[in-house]
Ligand code: ADP
């Protein structure tokens with residue numbers, strides 16, 4: 115929303131495909147032992163010895179997954195890596211490499227792609243991963259980014275969605291609902307900006323939730339914490355679509371039921387105040403708002419002492435036999451069935 119009036123705009127046609135790829139990728143360094151050959155050949159060469167490999171991919175489409183009127187390209191680059199790394203960590207694996215593929219229309223100048231790659235580079239540095247390849251092509255309309263992430267995990271350490279057992283504790287990292295409420299604030303400001311392009315919104319009171327939307331972090335730290343605490347979750351999933359739908363995925367794949375306690379769901383104070391301002395129920399947002407990229411896991415009760423009191427991990431419920439179903443126990447101690455709405459359903 116804040117625009118430089120005379121930015122430099124180098125048309126992509128000035129470079130051509132090969133020069134463009136070279137320009138965007140020449141600064142990537144190889145840091146991982148498992149990367150034998152990165153960018154520059156027909157394929158990357160990786161060597162993981164005896165480790166198991168996890169591979170995951172996500173596609174981000176302009177107008178569907180992001181809106182460039184409030185998403186700076188640098189943040190978009192960063193986020194496109196985060197959404198993928200989050201899936202790697204959800205396997206209890208270590209992320210090691212990514213590939214990045216772009217379809218880009220000629221309305222983007224070179225400088226825009228430089229911004230995007232600045233975000234990708236920052237993410238790669240912070241999370242200690244190598245960018246080992248990709249593809250670049252043109253698009254007739256918007257920007258499309260596809261990232262594939264690769265990771266490694268010892269066979270005995272991999273955590274699937276399917277391992278939850280009755281009596282296990284349900285644990286969530288961080289807090290929920292922030293990214294969705296950040297999006298609500300940004301959407302509102304976009305509407306204000308349309309009416310009054312000179313408006314300079316003061317968003318400091320929403321800084322945390324806006325950051326949750328624009329600059330999410332994948333929870334590498336939680337995987338490292340679990341290792342340090344010697345806790346191996348019985349099942350795990352990352353929360354990209356909201357707590358309800360992820361809880362349902364875990365329970366269905368593990369063939370179990372669950373009781374989640376409304377009063378245990380971790381919410382940041384900014385989520386609570388912004389929900390009040392927008393007149394939305396904060397539990398609904400935590401259950402159905404998307405893009406928090408926290409980890410939802412189940413752990414054996416025997417491991418409770420190890421995680422007890424840790425500010426990064428909150429016990430929100432426990433696993434039951436499948437016949438008991440999946441329920442939210444409300445503050446009024448009512449039991450209501452958990453249903454998946456997902457964040458798209460919240461849109462209208
Ligand atoms: P090919 O013709 O085999 O598809 P390219 O000319 O597209 O090869 O790519 C050359 C090298 O640059 C390859 O190593 C490829 O993985 C890498 N690459 C291409 N586009 C990107 C991109 N957007 N980001 C990172 N690496 C890329």
Ligand code: MG
Nearest residue numbers: 248249250251
């Ligand atoms: Mg190619």
